[in-house]
Amino acid sequence: MMAINRIAFYHLETLLWIARLGTFAAAAERLNTSQPAISARVRELENHLGAALFRREGRAMALTPAGRELVRESEPLWARFQGVLMACGDIAGASGVIRIGAGEIAAASCLPGFVAELGRDLPHVSLEIDIALTADLIQQLASGHSDIAFAAGRIAHPMLRTAPIGSVDLLWLASPATVAEMDADRPPIWSLSNLSPLYRLMKDAIAASHLADCPLNLCNNVRAMMDFVVEGGGIGIFPRPMARQEMADRRLIPVPGAPTMPAIDFHAAIRAAESDPLVLAIFDRASRLELGGDKGA
Incomplete structure (x- = not known):
């Protein structure tokens, strides 16, 4: 028995x-x-x-x-x-460990305020944040190794459920010294590598611009690219939230004549079969995020 x-x-x-x-x-x-x-x-x-x-x-x-x-x-x-x-009980009394995956741009654009809000409203929930490439985020989420993911671009996977949470502007930026010398020089352009879902977007924009004959450098880290460009290492295409401080300090300025870039769409995602009430409650909060409200520098 x-x-x-x-x-x-x-x-x-x-x-x-x-x-x-x-x-x-x-x-x-x-x-x-x-x-x-x-x-x-x-x-x-x-x-x-x-x-x-x-x-x-x-x-x-x-x-x-x-x-x-x-x-x-x-x-x-x-x-x-x-x-x-x-x-x-009360969701404020919920406890557990929630694993959140995010791309680098998503982490800078989506997570700071969201994580701070979760900390205030769910003080007994511990968060584990993993910054990774979109392909890795999808794999980790589908396999159950993370609970929720934030990523740029469209997330297409039959095992995942997604919610659009807005968009973020992309800007052509360079150091003042680089902009001043552009008429006499063809500085390199920095783009995310082909491991990023934004690679094709950036490459197409560069090809359609008056800067198409500039050398193209690839990197899979936005922050590193920004450091290169700040030091006069070329031109970069950066998300506004990540470049806000550098623009305020005028270490980076807009590139004259650069074409307008389409904004990046962001999505939050969980497993389609997710049943954990705490994960579902956090995803519901994430799905109400509204990015793209800061159009100024």
């Missing part, structure tokens, strides 16, 4: 995170415990049920048919239980 009365909620939580992340080690990190503790919970659950829930496939743990059935039936129950707890 199954010892159902000995199954605790942490057993189901452990099972669901292993199923989502694929390894005991990843589940241990997510649940802030040790891998031996995770293994012990799985053994306890299997002993109580009298059935094996996982089988090892290389370094990953694959669910057995019994394990898949338990996960399928437990996920909605766990989500409802979490929702009941939050409804009975």
